[in-house]
Amino acid sequence: MTQTDPGKTAEEKAQSRQETKQALKGFGRKKQNLIPILQKVQGRLGYLPREAMTEIAEYLNIPDIDVYGVVTFYNQFRLTPPGRHSVRVCLGTACHMKGGYITLDAWKRRLDINPGETTTDREFDMDTVACVGCCTKAPVTVVDNKPEGKVEPTRVDGILLAFEQEREVKDKEESESS
């Protein structure tokens, strides 16, 4: 199994293990529960670290590789921790034809990561999705679970700027209060 997040401390690992154990409560030890379990654990941890996967394998009494196989087969599961903000660029048919790929390029350029990755400061994670059902507003980017319409390269810069200002305000407040 590949190392999913190097640099994680033993303490953090123990904590993911603990959270996973919590999430497992109430599930029968049948293999058919694997996907619902993975969904629940990812819902809690934001991704599926190695410790969580081994914990689940142990619980269901199946080899680690079976868990890893399922995790890597389905697009929904992540092996890397999410960022504070999530960016999902729609590449459904309508969005693609209206320039979704150009928008994706702009995100890639600005965040300097590829789809499926998280920025090194863990501020953003980015991925693509297929049609979120608001094709009228193509090209769409779903930012923190809210679909934004007409996201063209200039709008990408606008969204990032808004986040940056938000952060500055917060930093300022924090430094003032301390």
Added chain:
Amino acid sequence: MKAAERAAVADAFKEIKERAESRWRELWHNKPVIMVGTATCGRAAGALEVLQTFRDEVKKRNLDCPVIEVGCMGHCYAEPLVIISKPGYPPICYGYVNPVIAERLLKEFVLGDNPCPEFVIGALEENDIVPSFTDFPRAQYEQKIILKNCGHTDPTEIDHYIAGGGYSALAKALEMTPEDIVDEVKKSGLRGRGGAGFPAGLKWEYCRNTRGRPKYIICNADEGDPGAFMDRSILESDPHSVIEGMIIAGYATGARYGYIYVRAEYPLAVERTQIALTQAKKFRLLGNHILGSSFNFDIILFQGSGAFVCGEATAMAASIEGKPGTPRARPPRMTTEGLFGKPTVVNNVKTLAFVPPIIRNGAGWLKSTGTKESSGTAVFALAGKIVNTGLVEVPMGTTLRQIIYEVGSGIPGGKRFRAVQIGGPSGGCLPEPALDLPVDFDSLRDAGAMMGSGGMVVLDEDDCMVEIARYFLEFTQRESCGKCTFCRLGTKQMLEVLNDFTLGQGKIEDIDSLERLAEEVKAGSLCGLGQTAPNPILTTLRYFREEYEEHILMGRCPALMCRQLIAYYILPDKCERSCDACVGSCTVEAISANKKRIKVIDQEKCVKCGTCLAACPPQYNAVVKLSPPSEVPKK
């Protein structure tokens, strides 16, 4: 079923129905009701803010005016949509509503008597005050069967569904024999709406006649086509219709359990379906001894995890069993050896939603709509370059031209129609002459496309046919599960050839090898994914071959879409010295002014995002796309 049991069912249902009807009457009694469409399409346009505004205002003023959430009416282009029903007026639908408009509607219409015609989309009934939907040209073509309730009832209130006739088909079915139900569905000519059009009654009969217990019904709500959203919309707007259809299917086939397999990206559909299941169980429409009969049936909601191939029935079964979702060879059929090795029926959301009206109204009723071989209606998700994007339901046999131009109001911006893509990654692109084709399962297949999911993406002169083929191939290649060689390697090879074409690196003989390879992948693949993946290529080659040749021989993209084959250029004699709009807009600082203050694009730096073209004021229109890029004049 014995006579006593039959009487018990009738009594149990009568009680539920009476209670629902009285609650429904009470809701509308002598007061205005505000309905806000809060399906995903509405939410993306800000429906939740509108909902909150109405709720706040109603509370602030202490009004007796229920504000309820409803699903999607299909007019997604005009979201957020609101329907206000007020005694003395027809129910009126308003579009493009925002919190400011919401406040005005409340003050002027709900509290006053000005129906604010400026925001009206249409009234739901004919009247003398405002135009009604029946006056729209599309009303002539639309016929709503499975979308009938969508957008008009609260999907989280089982009483609304029951008051509108819901679950009466289940009560009726329980008084019939399972064989009679299978017969009725067979006679209705209902064909599966998941794409292939397999007769639903026949599938049920196979399952019924196979030994092995417990049997399963799976509702396929995976909706993997990246341009279709009707199954989501039905589950978000009218989940009980699907659940009722499933229970009837369970009774007819002798199944004990049902699974609804919903796509992971549909959180709202999951939430609303779960609420509906809980309510149905509470009303004893689901679970043990349904309506007091001896029939037991349970439904489990299963969330998919984002894999297109899991829409294929055998892969879906593997996924529910907790394995990677790879398909297996058939036979054995799913009805012989399906989920957990037991006889299983897999039906699409829409197929199941057709069942209650068939049982209520009889087989002949469905047969009277549509064509001889495809009865009933077809639901399409209209998207792309079309004015009225959204959901439409029309009788089978309606022509593409009627759907696009009458129901969808044609192409925006005075652009020229180029093609219509039907059926998503399994479907194909049809050109102008195919527009008079009556759509049903068979005519579309003959034309090389496929009903598929029912996604319908309209393409205009700015859309490149080679690129759309490449787009779908990229999708199927990524989603290929890798189990069989033809699909795993074939899609990859085809994609690479298409990539070369769009980069201007193809050779003319590649077209023939691409066509041959496409036929082979179609013939050799294990499941429908690989068997249909070549369709987008084959149809574009069949109808738009000259566009492929232009890419290869002239390095030119006629739609000016393929980025490697175009360049942006600023026409010096049109560029206005005093204007800097493009310079500021450029996201990579590739534009600068020369000595004469004429703006010039640095072709090396340009990423061809088109922002400058959009930024250039219309009175100058100085930015153009040129293809091939060598058209750009050298200094």
